[in-house]
Amino acid sequence: MDFGQLKSKRRTLSSAFNVNPEIKKSVNLDGVNGFHSFYKMPPSGSITLQQFEYYALERLKVLKAIELNNVLKGKKFKEYCDEMRDEFRNLGWQFLCTDRLSKEDEEKDLVSHHILRLAYAKSEGKRQWFITQETELLKLRMMFSNSLLNRLLEVNQLSSNQVPAEEINELTDELRGCQTGFNMANAVYYKVDFEEVLQLVSSRKVYLSQGYAYLPASELQSFVLNKYKIHLKEQLAMACKLMPGLEEENRIMRQLKALSGGDLGTGYTTKAVGDKITCDMLDQLSLRSYPLCMQTLHNHIKVKHHAKHEGRMQYGLFLKGMGVSLEESLKYWRTQFCKGGIDTEKFDKTYAYNVRHNYGKEGKRADYSPFSCLKIISSSEPKGDECHGCPYKHSDELSLRHLLEKRKISAEATEEILGLKRQGHYQVACMSLFKATHPKEGLHGGLQHPNQYFEESQTILSGNSETSDSKMTADSSEKETAGKSNDNKENIQDIEDEFDDEM
């Protein structure tokens, strides 16, 4: 494919690659010493379709590796870095760990980034996934390279905002309160608009005065990452807007679509709704096959006959994911809420809409997917007497212990789970519960989704693993790619699979 040609033929593609003409003027095409600062430049020149696909696939493997390791992260940071360094080397991307990039590496880096940017522009979920992994990649590259951070700071012209020593002196108490290990002697601070360091603002790790954040030199990295995130977000939003103009270029669109596959963040598609599961079966099912988060919600509703909005979303979509029909769902919620003193009329007026909305029958009629573990862990935490969320993350130890006691697992398993909770390995903790409550081995290839937990549990408990109708991407990929990929590591097999149906 010829990028140059495409550019003249369809201006949209080039503008999708880089939508801001001003940036084009201000940044040197050669980038900063071999590293394209924030990939502001769109690539130009020609590559073959094979190369297009190859580059993109390769980078996707890198990003997938990052995602996988990030989820299981929790080792010492150094170990994590070492592991990632090995990982990149195995994938043939060792240049990510160096300062100097060859011409070829540089092209690979730049082109693959921009192709994926297009591929992942389509939906909010995909954009989020892409941004998360790319940001983590830049973070790792800054760890590996000694000079990268400084070069990026130069580009961002930060040195002019350094806080004078006298001012730091006066603010000693304030600054100390924001930072562990604050040391007057070598305190260097930069004054930046609070909007430039949102992460530090939300975690209260920075001193704020009159809208300015006092950014410690030690946080410069996070500053750069935040800027990068914002930059990507803008660029992806723009690319998304320009995508319709690309639709005619069929070959490319097909590939781009295939590249991003299903929503990688969820990795789960709702099963065809059947009438297999009725709401009077839920009590029984919840005892052994529900992950702890859903069991907690189920029991909460059973006792209180009510749940707040977030809880209704989390559990309601899970039920949908299990294959509970809309009618059964409505019946379940109505029965429960009516026991709690809400009459049928009020239920139909206030809550039924929500249930139908979840099934895509109201509003913009979107077919909402059940929440993945990642979403449950990272999105809005419960407050007050709410009990949605992930019990491994959102419960204190004592409450979690009580919850586990009801599952009647061994003391050993309980301690193991509590230990994992303490270290922040929430999904691994959940897998341990699965292991402790099921015969046979644990879950296939990690736990990403409550519905995956449920389905695998059902498969094992019914003793019928062959006819599993689980639709986890990870699962199906194992079956389908078995014959094809011989040199790929397990953790990236699913990437290949996502290509199969489309190309």
Place this chain on the structure above:
Amino acid sequence: MAPAVEVSNSWDSSLMPELLPIYYKKLFPFTQYFKWLRYKESGPNYFKNREFSFTLKDDIYLRYRSYADQAEMEKDIRSKCPYKIDIGAVYTCSPKLRDMVRAGEFVAQYKELVFDIDMTDYDDVRSCCSGADICLSCWPLMTIAIKIIHRALTEDFGFKHLLWVYSGRRGVHCWVCDEKARKLSAAARAAVAEYLSLVKGGANMKKKVILKYNQLHVSIRKALEIISDYFDDYFVNRQDLLSTEEQFQTLKGLITDEQVLALIKELEDTDGFGETSKLRWACLKGIFCKRMSSEGSVCTSAPLHEMPHNMKEIMLQYTYPRLDVNVSKGVNHLLKSPFCIHPKTGRVCVPIDINHVDTFDPFKVPTLHDLTEQLAVWKGEGNLLDYKKTSLKPYIESFEKFLTTLSKHNTESDNIVMDTTA
């Protein structure tokens, strides 16, 4: 124990259809309201592209209403007589014309940075009432919240134009109207809201505030100074929050400091804590003081905000503001407009003067019924503006004061811009 009764001005919501037309015809401050939302300096489309939404009788909901000018807005509001008006975002085009532009071109661009604090979120730390009910025993929670949020927004974030509004029933709203606030991205709004959120966790998280040992962010330190002024009175006198064994256990469950736990045990084995909130709280404070002395600080009666960090955590869990962050996050999120009538209480959503927040009494806020009565019995001068004949007057004046600073500041900043370009 404080009386758990809502001092309620009798209100019958079936009066709404009869009284609302009078309110919108004679009392609603359209001129000031328009002056506010027009944001003169922000260009002619600012008002035109603003979304309003109505809730009519029987929960009929009308979204995406918008107006060219004040007259058009007045006409629509008077003819529809909404039970509730919500203010939404300023969009890229006029919301009523949204079907005429391509999808993706109708986007929420600007909105005031808003905060919603709701008494329902405090149910686990008040003994007087629960849910939508409020009383004067729990209202100090709102006073504390307003003061803490106001200080942080003005001092830390540098915002100048904050409009505090009583929501009419069980909470308060804050509208930050500075130009910079109106332009904030959703991510920035979320970050500000997070910065102001400290109490975390639901039913399965008993200890909801965890501070780092030996490190206290200045915004929390200042919040504690504010809380200190209220805590004893609120906790002991108004709420009586340690009178039952269960309440006492709940509080002890928040203590993680081993030394303090040992001292508690010691006291329980000897003299005991006593039976009342007052005694128990005094004993606990004594124990925390002792704990401080053991660290080298001399302390007989330390001010509350200088207590050991475990004590700080406890005070924060009981009184630190609890925001509904989802309201703040979205640029397109709707929020009930000031000067609406709350259908359930009949009270007007009036501005709260930050300088007199301590004396603000939600039960003295005029109801729609009060106002129409006052109009009916008015015997004074004839050519007076109608609102001046009623108890709505001080609230509208306070709103006007807010508008004066808002426009003065904006003209000033205009001049500065002109100076530098000249």
